[in-house]
Amino acid sequence: MTPKTSPPAATLDVSVLAGDLRLACMRISRRVRFESTDALPPHQFSVLVRLEDVPRTAGELADIEKVSAPSMSRTVASLVERGLVARQPDPTDGRQVILSLSPQGSAMLSHIRRRRDEWMATRLRSLSARDRAVLAQATAILTRVAAA
Amino acid sequence: MTPKTSPPAATLDVSVLAGDLRLACMRISRRVRFESTDALPPHQFSVLVRLEDVPRTAGELADIEKVSAPSMSRTVASLVERGLVARQPDPTDGRQVILSLSPQGSAMLSHIRRRRDEWMATRLRSLSARDRAVLAQATAILTRVAAA
């Protein structure tokens, strides 16, 4: 099924590439998560990212993260308790609460990202300049694909 | 910090590339997981993969997956109950139990992988042949990086 020799681009088997590329991306993600044991559980990290530069209500966060309102309520309560998120009553609607990143929350995001990026940067430095150039092109393409 | 024009390969900022590439891989992984809502929770899927072609004991699985023995005990019990994993007493050591993939477990793995690959293949088909060629090269490099 898979040709042993590299085929020209035009005859690339898209199914095979899809499987290999998906697997490669998932393995990289897994390694990043495992190596840089984070100070924050994934669902809390995710919420901090959503609040970056954009204050939101708990309901909005629940919709975006596709979890129930009570789940988000607890997650937010935990983040507020840790001082990473600030609560502010909505002046025009007393039912709502505006949530935003605290300076500590912002610092936490930076810290986690720096640790994750370090793992990747170390690996990239051991590659050839040519391989890095290929990955730079691929990054642009993958970013477009992920956003589509 | 980040140059607005594409720099030549030799002057690529490795830190920037590391951050962008890591993010791209994680976003792809996230999309794949979200779009193909799996029939199996992640930790169960992971164990099935570990048993593919290689029967193992519960203790081995706990070590590999970096979870406690009791956790693995429960996960395995669930997989056995669903008929995806078969148990067999070790003939030489009565304390151990050999775990292996059942035919249903094998079919489940194929099914999940097919669904995941389909999402990726659909996206790849909408790219130019040149972009696919870049991704094919990148896949080989990333696979090496993830394994290192």
Add this chain to the structure above:
DNA sequence: TATTGTTATACTCTATAACTATA
């Protein structure tokens, strides 16, 4: 006595249902 695996208990994150407060 050491090792493999399970059971007992507790903590976290998930959910749905019920409740409070505001619109």
Add this chain to the structure above:
DNA sequence: TATAGTTATAGAGTATAACAATA
């Protein structure tokens, strides 16, 4: 009456500690 959010309760996942069976 409808909506935003929290509390009540239950169901999985995780863990450590204690136990059973076997080496």
